[in-house]
Amino acid sequence: MPARIPILNKSPFAIDPRPLREMGSAHAGLLSVSRALRSLHLGGLVEANLALKSRQRGFTEGQMVESLVLLQVLGGDCPEDISMLAEDPCLVRGLGYTPPKASAVRSFLNRFYDEDLAALRPPREQQKSFIVPSSAAQQGLNRVLAGMVGRIAALLKKHGQEQKIATVDQDATIIESHKKSALFHYENGRGYQPMVALWSEVDLALASEWSRQEASDIDCPQDSPQGRSAGDGTSQFRDGNVPAKQSPLSCAQMAFAALPAGIKERYFRGDSACHENELTAWLSDPARSLEPGGRIGFCVSAVMEKSLAAAVQEVKEADWKTYGTEADGTLRQWAEVAFVPAQSYESKASVPLRYVGLRLLKAQGVLFADGSDRKHYAVLTNLDWEGGRLLNWHREKAGTIEHTHDEIKNALGGGHMPSQKLAVNAAWFTLSLLAYNTTSAIKSLCLEGEERTARLKRFRLLVVAIAGRMSRSECKLRLRFHAGPKAIGRILQIWKVFELPTQATAFS
Secondary structure, three states: OOOOOOHHHOOOOOOOOOOOOOEEEOOOOHHHHHHHHHHOOHHHHHHHHOOOOOOOOOOOHHHHHHHHHHHHHHOOOOHHHHHHHHOOHHHHHHHOOOOOOHHHHHHHHHOOOOHHHHOOOOOOOOOOOOOOEOOHHHHHHHHHHHHHHHHHHHHHHHOOOOOOEEEEEEEEOOEEOOOOOOEEOOOOOEEEOOEEEEEOOOOEEEOOOOOHHHHHHHOOOOOOOOOOOOOOOEOOOOEOOOOOOOOHHHHHHHHHHHOOOOOOEEEEEEOHHHOOHHHHHHHHOHHHHHOOOOOEEEEEEOOOOHHHHHHHHOOOHHHOEEEEEOOOOOEEEEEEEOOOOOOOOOOOOOOOOEEEEEEEEOOOOOOOOOOOOEEEEEEEEOOOOOHHHHHHHHHHHHHOHHHHHHHHHHHOOOOOOOOOOHHHHHHHHHHHHHHHHHHHHHHHHHOOHHHHHOOHHHHHHHHHOOOEEEEEEOOEEEEEEOOOHHHHHHHHHHHHHOOOOOOOOOOO
């Protein structure tokens, strides 16, 4: 009698190398993301704003954009990963078309490159950092992104989640790259440094490169703009050697232009890269109060140049007010700082800005790594809030835009650049933002409890990685999932919220 092999020392089955011919998929839940995109009329937005095809045959721009968004939601981070979609018979049948091959994807992305605009870059010996203007195709794709934001906002309103407040959090991030065309950044590596603005209340990335009137037209949930021009917007996807403090105003203007109608209060938060004269002057300009949404209340980290640092340290001890204590006992304190910059760029009509100091004070006998028991910082603001409330509110930015950067670069394809051409990489990054916004909308509208804040890794487990099989029975095409009631319930909720006509009769 043969010896019994312990269960953990053997596989109780053999592999049958013959592929199953039925229309099954390990990622059938991805079709619910496709439904969300189509319910938001992605195809119409793309058709109206992105005319790249020169021939009638082949894939439409809408099919290309949908395929690439779905690819990134699935976890692909380069064009070659598109085979994960094209080789899945269930997804192919559910989409109604076979997704393009990698060569077709790269050809599509290359159409975002404009050689004439790339030639505007001056020689490095004349100007090291240069922001290449957006191509017409880039601007069109950004209009698609902003149009999707407007339609998601309309859907939130329909389901009782109307937003009256918009806080824009802006920050740049570094994408490491070893491509020859990638330039050196301030952390001594090579890569790119895109700037992103986030609508923090609804966790949606904002982007626009056109006037407010055009943005408001795009926001209509059913109608798309026809024949509108994006203008000569500046690309917010930048070379690695472009500092974050170079022209942050254009990104902020794009973000506020992309906000939908109905916003009653507007705010802005940024780090020290946003402590830039043109940006703060625009944010605090009284003309903002005449715009839809009213004045913009802002708070940005102040650059601690010598005169400001001296003014913070001269604050009297009695003026420091404790508003919080960290886990290690460090006190968080604030105080008003009497400081006027040596050079003022404020207009006569503008309201003087306010500096609020922040002091981190260690408990007695405990020191920072540099041997001091305190550190000083400051913020610049036009808000009259109590200092503790202001600093806590400004600190919340670390949990919004930085989280978005992490997800886009590490969970989506935004951290892997597919080309040596800057414009192609910019388009790929914008598609990552589209994927991020789509999953964010699904979480906000269809998931419950802590699932609403799930990171993309968990989102894939909850929604995408659900096995299913497409079958035809009684002249009806049906998708059946191999999952528990809770998982299927999430899919049904997505089907309910993101309404879409279907040729199939409802299953009963």
